Amino acid sequence: MHVLLTGSSGWLGRFLAPRLRAAGHRVTGLDVAAGADTDCVGSIADADVVRAAFDRGVEAVIHGAALHKPDIARYSEQAFIDVNVTGTLNLLAAAAAAGHDRFVFTSTTSLMINQAIRDEGGDAAVWLDETVGPLAPRNIYGVTKLAAEGLCRLYSIEHGLPCVVLRTARFFPEDDDTLTHPSGENLKANEFLNRRLTAQDAAAAHLAALERAPDIGFDTFIISAPTPFAREDVRRLKSNAVEVILEKFPDAADLYAARGWSLPSSIGRVYDAGHAEWRLGFRCSTGFSDILAALRDGSDMPFNHDPSYVSPKG
Template sequence: MRVLLTGSSGWLGRFLAPLLANAGHEVTGLDIAPGLHTDVLGSVADAGLIERLFAERGFAAVVHAGALHKPDIVRYPASAFIDVNLTGTLNLLEAAVRHGAGRFVFTSTTSLMITRAIRDEVAAEAVWLDEASGPLQPRNIYGVTKRAAEELCRLWHDVHGLPVIALRVSRFFPEDDDTHAVPAGENLKANEFLNRRLTVEDCAAAHIAALDAAPRVGWGVYVVSAPPPFTPADAARLKTDAAGLIAERFPEAPALYAARGWVLPQSIGRVYDPSAIERDLGFRCQTDFAAVLAALREGRAMPFTHDPGYVPPKELGR
């Protein structure tokens, strides 16, 4: 199948492109920055370019992973987010329908589910977040444009019958967090596998599962994150005694963390629930918190990437 992959030079794209090729697809990578898997340099906001590519290459599917992200808020004006995240998605949807593409996968984000109150963790217990959570009130231009793009995807399915799956993926970036410095580095990422992180490898695999399932599903929105070792019944204790609860579920965790000089979270304010994608698509992330502990126990490298020096390819020339 001929597939257009946007964002092919980005962190996700560099893992997703080989998976698509290994699955037998003929992949055209589109990005504004050069990369190993990028065939065409250009922006999804360029409607003329998108039309020419569809006309010339006859794509049967689109995997739309290209976007401006939350850290880009300090680099680009709000209008750039509208151009890329919203107008770019519209350009792709319109071209997909016009040229008869049979499936569309959109990389969305769990960030659009986070209101200011959820971010500030003002609730007395942890907030359990799944596809039914709401009302959705994104707290920044990134979340607003991703939410609006999801609605475009839904509308194009409703009006035109285009099979679309939107994946609300949780954190998988390799660099340090741009807002949280404690705990630092790998410790923070390891903790997040309890409630709001996945590996880039699992993120890429989720896109393959969505691409395969799109014609059967028709329209779907799915949270994608490492499966949490908690249930909604744990919400109150997660907010007040997360470390104690983690120690009960994983008795070796405190000692393994202490040997590394790490700390367990004392409070967890939100949990992403990926059970729907496992139920509907049969997809489950391979790396979870238990895998992190296994690596600590066996003295292996962490099963996720931490690269504090990572710079997005689109920023290298700026």
């Protein structure tokens, strides 16, 4: 299959393009920045750029291009609307006109987090699955990604274009731009309990969605490492997360201490990826137990950490 991959020069693109080719697909990469996997340089906000990419004979779209949360400091709200909303509309319209039978959209769990959830008030962790709502994103990034999800749903209903929306949890390699403690690898390791996945698993989820889209029609999936917790844990996760973690992983505290790391004392939200497992047939291969396994045998962490990474921009 000839796949148009937008965002081909970005973090996801560098993992996804090779996997698509390894699976036997032909890939045309489209990105505003040049890159090893990018064939067409230009903005998806430009309908002529999108049209030129489709003229290459693409048969399906994986749409990963976007302005992201860190870009809020560098770009205007209008730029977010142009890229994240108008760009998505341009791609959907071109795919529908071409008679495509699959469209995969990279969304984000960030749009599920309103300010109250962000502030982590209350006496229990918030259990987040695809039924949570109404959604009230707290910034222009979330607002525009939610609008793009709505366009995918609309094109599925009105044009019969099968669209799969993947709300990916965190898989960026750089440091968090708001949290300072714990930092670096320690924070990323902790997040595999409730809100992170590897870039490799993110890429694998997109391949699964590409394959299953015609059968699914339209659906939205949280993509995150499988949490070891259950809904019954939410109150104790908020008040004493370490206790809950050690019940499930008795040697975690010692392994962390040997590395100079700290376990989270409180967890305020948990992403439940169960819907993706039973309907999409996808489960992330890396979870918190793999973090502990690496600590036990002294091997490299099974995730990417690069504090100097900056998303490429045109």
